[in-house]
Amino acid sequence: MRHEIDTVIIGGGQAGLAMSYHLTKQGRPHIILEKGVIGETWLRKRWDSFHLVTPNWMLQMPGFPYQGNDPDGFLTRDDVVIYLRHYASLIDAPVRYEAVHKVGIAPHQPNTYLVETDKHTYEASHVIIATGAFQQPKIPYLSEAITKQVQQIHSSHYQNPNKLPAGNVLVIGTGQSGSQIAKELHEAGRNVFLAVSSCGRCPRTYRGKDGIWWFNQMGLYERTPDMLPSAKARTACTPHTSGRNGGEEINLRQFARDGIKLVGRFQDAAGTRIVFADDLQDNLDKADQFAWTIMKRVDDYVQKHGLDVPEDDLMQRDQELATDEIETVRALDLIEEGITTIIWATGYKPDYSWIDVPVFDHKGFPVHERGVTGSPGLYFVGLPWLHKQKSPLIIGVGPDAEYIAERMHEKAQLVNHKNIMETNKLEQMSDQQRNSSYATA
Numbered sequence: 113m114r115h116e117i118d119t120v121i122i123g124g125g126q127a128g129l130a131m132s133y134h135l136t137k138q139g140r141p142h143i144i145l146e147k148g149v150i151g152e153t154w155l156r157k158r159w160d161s162f163h164l165v166t167p168n169w170m171l172q173m174p175g176f177p178y179q180g181n182d183p184d185g186f187l188t189r190d191d192v193v194i195y196l197r198h199y200a201s202l203i204d205a206p207v208r209y210e211a212v213h214k215v216g217i218a219p220h221q222p223n224t225y226l227v228e229t230d231k232h233t234y235e236a237s238h239v240i241i242a243t244g245a246f247q248q249p250k251i252p253y254l255s256e257a258i259t260k261q262v263q264q265i266h267s268s269h270y271q272n273p274n275k276l277p278a279g280n281v282l283v284i285g286t287g288q289s290g291s292q293i294a295k296e297l298h299e300a301g302r303n304v305f306l307a308v309s310s311c312g313r314c315p316r317t318y319r320g321k322d323g324i325w326w327f328n329q330m331g332l333y334e335r336t337p338d339m340l341p342s343a344k345a346r347t348a349c350t351p352h353t354s355g356r357n358g359g360e361e362i363n364l365r366q367f368a369r370d371g372i373k374l375v376g377r378f379q380d381a382a383g384t385r386i387v388f389a390d391d392l393q394d395n396l397d398k399a400d401q402f403a404w405t406i407m408k409r410v411d412d413y414v415q416k417h418g419l420d421v422p423e424d425d426l427m428q429r430d431q432e433l434a435t436d437e438i439e440t441v442r443a444l445d446l447i448e449e450g451i452t453t454i455i456w457a458t459g460y461k462p463d464y465s466w467i468d469v470p471v472f473d474h475k476g477f478p479v480h481e482r483g484v485t486g487s488p489g490l491y492f493v494g495l496p497w498l499h500k501q502k503s504p505l506i507i508g509v510g511p512d513a514e515y516i517a518e519r520m521h522e523k524a525q526l527v528n529h530k531n532i533m534e535t536n537k538l539e540q541m542s543d544q545q546r547n548s549s550y551a552t553a
Contacts, residue, residue, distance in 0.1 A: 117143055119238040119520075120227045122215070124150050124207050126173065126196060127494025128242035130509040132205045133174045134517035142238075145229060147211035150200050151193030157246055157268040161296060162189040163355035165288060166324055166505060173199050174510035184322065186355030215239055216468035223488055225469070238489045238520060241467070241478070245496050245504060248463040251456045254381045258454065261384070262446050267293060267457040273300035279452030280305065282386070282444070284378045286395075287311045290457030291352040291362050298372050305373045305444065305451065307388060308364060308395045311349040312402025316361045318410055319424045323353065326410050333502035346497045349459065351402060364396055365433040375441050384446045392440055400434055483516050488523070491516050 119135060121128045124146030135142045146152065154162075169183040176199055187195065200207060210229035218224040218235055227234040249266035258264065263277055267289040270276075273296065280303040283294040287309070294306045315323040327333060337346055354360040368374050377395065380387035407427050414421055444451070462476045471478055471485040478485060482499045483492045493512050494504055502508030 114226075114233050114235045116235050117141060118236065119143075119240065120145060120225075120234050120236040121240045121242055122212050122227070123242035123244065123494070124200070124205070125153055125242065125244055125494065126506050127244065127504075127509045127513065128240075129196065129200055129203065129205055130174050130513040131240050131242055131493055131516065133203050133510075134513050135520075136203060138517060138521055140517075140520070142206065143234075144205055144207045145210050145212055145227070146207055147209070149209070150197045150207065153244060153246060154189055154192050154196075158189045159267075159270045159293065159296075160189070160272045161356065162292075163187065164192060165353050165355045166507070167322055167355075167359075170324070170328075170505065170507040171195065172507040172510065174513065176202060184359075186359060212466065214466050214468060215241075217487070225489065236489075238491070240491045240493060240516065241464075242493050244494050245462075246460045248461050249456070250459050250461045252378065252458065254378075255454075255456065257383070258381045258386070259384045259446065262452060262454055264454045264456065267455055268460075270455055273297050273302060276302075277452045280450045281453045281455060282307065282446070282451050283455045283457055285309050285457030285459070286352060286364060286399075287349040287457060287459065288352050288354075290455075291364065291367075292354050292356070293455060293457060294367065294372055295354070295360075295362070298367070298370065303371075303373075303450070305375060305449070306364070306367065307375050307378045308392055309349065309377055310391075310395045310398050312351040313362055313364070313399045314351040314353045315403055315406060315426060316353055316359045318407055318426055319414065319421045321421065322359065323406065326406070326413075330409065330413050333500065333505075333508070335501045336499060337497050352399075363430065363433060364399060365430075365436060365438075368436065368438050369433070373441070374438055375444070384448075385443060386446060387443045388441065390440065390442060392438065396434075396438070400430060403430065483512060484519055491520075 118140055119142035121131050121142060121144045124144050128144050132142065132144055163186040165186065167183065168180055168185050168187060169178050171178040210231045212227060212229050214228040216226050218226045223237065225236050225239045227236060227239060249268055251266055255264055270293055281297050282305040283290050284307040286306065294304050298304045317323065318326065340346060352362045354362050364374060374392060376388040376390060376392040378386070379389045404427055464472060464476060464478065469487050469490055471487050471490060473479050478492050480492055485491065492498065493516055494509055496504050498512050500508060503512050
């Protein structure tokens with residue numbers, strides 16, 4: 113049996129809830145389909161000690177600005193879930209807990225969609241995909257060549273140090289997840305090897321303000337894709353920083369001083385042997401340059417606007433760290449080094465195989481204009497760079513959801529206008545027919 117509904121939102125995270133808020137304001141009938149619980153992704157794909165790296169003042173869901181007494185703090189994973197569930201209750205979000213198996217165009221109905229779940233089938237005029245960017249863990253195929261004596265997990269399955277087998281750990285990847293997990297494992301007494309990628313780093317605090325505050329103040333979160341130096345920059349890894357312990361500075365060179373063993377980017381594997389690229393120093397230099405560029409940009413901004421903020425010697429301290437010589441290791445034998453676990457902090461790739469509508473490019477990414485696809489009535493929200501850099505963040509999903517809701521409203525007005533015009537035309541034709549009949553009589 114099919115259930116007819118105007119709009120189906122797939123995904124009950126921040127993007128789906130923001131979308132529900134704006135559709136409710138329009139009075140548009142809709143449901144949210146969520147396969148788990150509100151906050152499912154945060155619970156399943158974040159480790160136990162996870163904190164947001166964005167401060168609490170950026171908790172800006174539509175109609176629900178931050179109201180706490182710690183604007184410069186950072187929510188824990190569990191607090192994020194509580195926050196989203198409270199918001200869902202506040203807006204009375206129409207959530208149904210069903211797993212979506214397929215979305216396709218309805219037979220003989222080019223402007224409607226069939227959404228099949230484990231419980232029901234819905235026929236909808238509009239479908240909004242709000243499942244986020246963390247769909248399928250991305251692990252190199254070479255992982256299959258590694259000995260089965262070593263446990264391998266993706267960072268999305270890491271929970272805490274006690275859940276890993278005893279022994280040393282190799283973390284591969286230094287985005288936000290990899291750098292934070294490596295630090296936690298080291299602090300727990302594990303010997304950690306960290307394969308360094310080319311991700312940048314963001315100063316946690318500079319000149320008396322949080323690095324994210326400067327990002328926002330200088331308008332960097334308002335950047336659109338056309339303002340980036342290249343299309344490749346849209347998929348660049350997120351600069352590493354941390355919200356633990358009130359906000360921690362992350363510097364991989366300091367990691368090395370503390371005893372974490374840095375190696376280059378993962379390159380090859382066979383059995384117990386792992387090979388790394390000869391790019392460790394280059395990658396550390398790139399991270400430094402990324403941070404120093406931000407600092408220089410802040411300095412210029414301060415001077416231009418005459419801001420009364422303190423001086424800061426962070427760059428000088430960074431440069432002192434950069435004089436350390438770090439041994440280049442090109443290969444490791446996992447067994448000889450006592451490594452019992454590899455954690456792949458290598459990001460995610462899209463998985464929209466369950467959407468049977470031709471709106472994807474050759475890499476599997478949706479083709480859209482600010483979330484509006486070429487298939488009428490099918491939309492995306494919550495994706496990185498959907499419209500701006502802030503699009504996937506809690507502070508950014510609201511404006512994108514509002515834009516899509518407005519486009520849906522405009523579409524409905526056009527349809528109503530067309531229907532009225534057709535009705536008037538039929539009535540005019542009917543009047544002409546009646547007049548013609550009277551004249552004949």
